[in-house]
Amino acid sequence: MSKHNVSTVDPKKASRRKFLKGMAAGAAAAALPVKALAQGSSGFMTYGSWEEYFQKNFQEMTPEEVKATLKRLEEKYTKQYGKKVTVKATPPMENVLFGYALDLSRCIGCRRCVYACVKENNQSRRDPQIHYIHVLRFENGEMEFEKSERYYNPEKVPEEGHYYMPVQCQHCRKAPCVKACPVRATWTEDDGIVVVDYNWCIGCRYCMAACPYEGRAFNWLDPKLPPEELNPDTHYLGNRPRMRGVVEKCTFCIQRTREGRYPACVEACPVGARKFGNLLDPESEIRYILENHRVFRLKEDLLTEPKFYYFFG
Amino acid sequence: MKRRWVLVAALVCLFARPGLRAAGAEEEVFAVPPPPLSEDYYPCAENCHNDQETDPTPRVLEEEHTDIKLHHAEQFRWCLDCHDADNRDKLHLQSGEKIDFSESYRLCGQCHGAKYRDWKKGIHGKRTGYWNGKKQYLLCANCHNPHNPRFQPLKPEPPPKVPGSGTLKSHAKGKHLKEQTHDGGEEK
Numbered sequence: 001m002s003k004h005n006v007s008t009v010d011p012k013k014a015s016r017r018k019f020l021k022g023m024a025a026g027a028a029a030a031a032l033p034v035k036a037l038a039q040g041s042s043g044f045m046t047y048g049s050w051e052e053y054f055q056k057n058f059q060e061m062t063p064e065e066v067k068a069t070l071k072r073l074e075e076k077y078t079k080q081y082g083k084k085v086t087v088k089a090t091p092p093m094e095n096v097l098f099g100y101a102l103d104l105s106r107c108i109g110c111r112r113c114v115y116a117c118v119k120e121n122n123q124s125r126r127d128p129q130i131h132y133i134h135v136l137r138f139e140n141g142e143m144e145f146e147k148s149e150r151y152y153n154p155e156k157v158p159e160e161g162h163y164y165m166p167v168q169c170q171h172c173r174k175a176p177c178v179k180a181c182p183v184r185a186t187w188t189e190d191d192g193i194v195v196v197d198y199n200w201c202i203g204c205r206y207c208m209a210a211c212p213y214e215g216r217a218f219n220w221l222d223p224k225l226p227p228e229e230l231n232p233d234t235h236y237l238g239n240r241p242r243m244r245g246v247v248e249k250c251t252f253c254i255q256r257t258r259e260g261r262y263p264a265c266v267e268a269c270p271v272g273a274r275k276f277g278n279l280l281d282p283e284s285e286i287r288y289i290l291e292n293h294r295v296f297r298l299k300e301d302l303l304t305e306p307k308f309y310y311f312f313g
Numbered sequence: 314m315k316r317r318w319v320l321v322a323a324l325v326c327l328f329a330r331p332g333l334r335a336a337g338a339e340e341e342v343f344a345v346p347p348p349p350l351s352e353d354y355y356p357c358a359e360n361c362h363n364d365q366e367t368d369p370t371p372r373v374l375e376e377e378h379t380d381i382k383l384h385h386a387e388q389f390r391w392c393l394d395c396h397d398a399d400n401r402d403k404l405h406l407q408s409g410e411k412i413d414f415s416e417s418y419r420l421c422g423q424c425h426g427a428k429y430r431d432w433k434k435g436i437h438g439k440r441t442g443y444w445n446g447k448k449q450y451l452l453c454a455n456c457h458n459p460h461n462p463r464f465q466p467l468k469p470e471p472p473p474k475v476p477g478s479g480t481l482k483s484h485a486k487g488k489h490l491k492e493q494t495h496d497g498g499e500e501k
Binding site for chain 2: 108126158
C-alpha cells in the first residue's frame with residue numbers, strides 16, 4: 001500500500017489549516033458583510049437582483065424558499081441564454097454514498113473525459129478555461145506529482161513508457177476544503193458529494209489553498225459559455241451557470257447521478273477506465289472493485305479519506 | 314422502493330434460472346448496442362455468401378476481405394473458427410452452437426475467461442445507463458477489432474491552455490495561489 005503514497009505531509013500546511021479553522025468561526029457569523037465586501041461594488045451587477053444578492057445559504061432555505069430560488073434562477077438563465085433552462089435541486093437518495101474508481105492500467109490519457117465534463121457541467125470555455133479533470137502523465141514507475149506532465153500533446157496516446165492519471169475532486173470524507181471555508185458555502189451532502197453554493201461563495205479561495213488535489217477552480221473573470229453550448233438541464237448545486245468570483249468543482253455530475261445516471265466522464269471514457277456507484281450497495285461495481293482489487297487513494301497520508309479510488313485492473 | 318427492487322430481483326433469479334437452464338442456455342444475455350458491422354458486408358449471406366463454395370484452407374485472401382489481416386493468435390486460427398461456414402450471419406462457439414453478432418462476447422469469453430468475468434461485472438469494458446438500474450454493455454468488439462484486437466491508439470484532445478505551473482507541485486509546496494491558476498493567469 002505505502003508504495004503508492006505519492007507525497008509526504010507538509011507540516012506548514014497542517015498548521016495553516018488550523019489557522020484557517022480558527023478564522024472560520026469568526027467570519028461565518030458575519031457572512032453577509034464578508035460577501036458584500038468581497039464582491040465590492042460589482043456585487044449587484046454579478047447577481048442581477050436584490051433577491052439573489054440577499055439570498056440565504058442553500059442549506060438554510062425552507063422548501064418554499066428553495067422553490068422560489070429555483071424559479072427565479074430558471075427565469076434569469078432562460079433570459080440570459082435565450083433558451084429554456086431548468087434548475088433542479090434533486091435531493092440525495094436514501095442509503096446512497098457515492099464512490100468512484102479509476103483503472104490506471106486502462107487509461108490512455110486521451111482527455112475525452114476532460115471535455116465531456118466541460119460540456120456537461122457548463123464550465124467557462126476560455127478566459128478562464130476551467131477544467132475539473134487534470135490528466136497527469138507519468139513515466140512508468142514514477143509516482144511523484146512533481147514529476148508529472150499535464151501539457152503532453154503527442155500525435156497518438158498512449159505513449160510508450162508512460163501511464164496517465166486523471167485527477168479531479170476526490171470527494172474526501174474529511175474534506176479540507178469544507179473545513180477551510182469561512183462562510184459554509186461548501187459542504188458534504190448526505191450522498192457524499194462535496195458541493196458549492198455559488199451564490200454564497202465569497203471567492204476567498206481558502207478552499208482551493210486547502211485542497212491537496214487541485215480539485216477546485218476559480219472564475220477570475222465572467223465565465224464564457226456560448227448559449228448554443230449551454231447544457232440546459234441543471235442542478236442548483238451542480239452545473240447551473242456560474243458567475244465571476246466564485247469557486248467551482250466536480251460534483252460527480254450531481255444533476256445526472258441523483259437521477260441514477262452515470263457521470264459524464266464515465267460515459268465518455270473510450271477505454272472504460274472510469275467506474276462509479278453506490279458504496280453502500282454490496283452488489284455495485286464500485287464495491288466489487290474495492291473487494292477484488294488492490295485500490296489506493298492519492299496522498300493517503302494527509303488523512304483526507306477520498307471516496308475516489310485508483311486501481312490497476 | 315429499493316427493497317422492493319431487490320425482492321423482485323431475488324424472485325427473478327429464483328424462478329428464471331431453472332427456466333433458462335431448461336432451455337439449454339447457461340449464459341445470461343446482456344443488453345448491447347448494435348454490433349459495429351458495416352453495411353457493405355452485413356447481412357453477409359444475402360449480400361455475397363449465398364452460392365459460393367466454402368474453402369476452409371487458411372490463406373492470404375486476394376479477392377475479398379483483403380483489408381482483413383488476422384493478428385490474433387493467427388498461427389492457430391482461421392476465419393471459420395469464429396465465423397460459421399453454413400450461416401455467415403452467425404458466429405459459432407467451440408460447442409458448435411451458433412450465436413448472433415450481438416452475443417460475440419460469448420465467443421471471446423471462451424478464451425478470455427477472466428476478462429469476460431470482469432466484463433460481466435462492469436469492471437473490464439464499459440457500461441452505460443443507470444448505476445442503480447438498467448445498463449447497456451459495450452461489446453468487446455466495440456473496443457477490440459476481433460481480427461486485430463490490440464486497442465488502437467487515439468489522438469488526444471488538446472492539452473489545457475497556457476502553462477502556468479506544470480504539475481501539482483505548487484500545491485505540495487504551498488506556494489502562492491497565483492501560481493496555481495491553470496487558466497492563463499488572467500488575474501493580473
